[in-house]
Amino acid sequence: AAPPPTGADLDRPEFAGLRRAVRYEEGGRAFDVLVLFPSRSVWNPEERREFDGEVRTRLGPGVRLFSPFHLPDHYSEVLNSDLLRIVLITAAGIVVLTLVSVGNLRDGCFALVPVVLATGMTLGAVVLMGGRINVINMAAIPIILAVGVDGGIHFMVRFRESRDRDPAATIHEVGPGIWGRRRRRCSGSDRSPRR
Numbered sequence: 001a002a003p004p005p006t007g008a009d010l011d012r013p014e015f016a017g018l019r020r021a022v023r024y025e026e027g028g029r030a031f032d033v034l035v036l037f038p039s040r041s042v043w044n045p046e047e048r049r050e051f052d053g054e055v056r057t058r059l060g061p062g063v064r065l066f067s068p069f070h071l072p073d074h075y076s077e078v079l080n081s082d083l084l085r086i087v088l089i090t091a092a093g094i095v096v097l098t099l100v101s102v103g104n105l106r107d108g109c110f111a112l113v114p115v116v117l118a119t120g121m122t123l124g125a126v127v128l129m130g131g132r133i134n135v136i137n138m139a140a141i142p143i144i145l146a147v148g149v150d151g152g153i154h155f156m157v158r159f160r161e162s163r164d165r166d167p168a169a170t171i172h173e174v175g176p177g178i179w180g181r182r183r184r185r186c187s188g189s190d191r192s193p194r195r
Helices: 013-022 045-059 071-102 105-128 140-161 167-179
Strands: 023-026 029-032
Touching (some): 071 105, 105 140
Antiparallel strands (some): 023 029
16 A cells, blocks of 8 residues: 655665665666566567667667667677687787797798688678677687698698608698598408408
């Protein structure tokens, strides 16, 4: 039968739990929390923008919206800056480690060709298919860089060790180890007859 609490009542000690649920402070400003239930899914970015526009039309342009659906909107700028930093650090580390592993600037550049091609093709495919970088796939680029350079280093080190310096023979020798395929070593003439 009691009247509902007003905004001023939230400052009373007995309403501390309710106050924590419906009000928060950030940067010295107090914000009221309002829970909204959309009539349809707002997972699609276009539908989310439409919903956000309707809410801000009624409640004011300064309204901040938080939900699992809004997380990509809030974190995209942070993720993009972090992704750029991660990619640059990874790329610099890969270049340094490749040059140290191969021991020669020219050969190190040759060893980096596969990773540059793989990264370029991956980013090109993402753009052509209309994809965008998000929380889930942001780790793919450093992984492609790290895994892709492996084969180039193995190839260049083995190529420099070989006497004839034949690229095709080197690929034939190290390729199955890089690609995970086993070569058959025995042929029909290698088998000894059974007695």
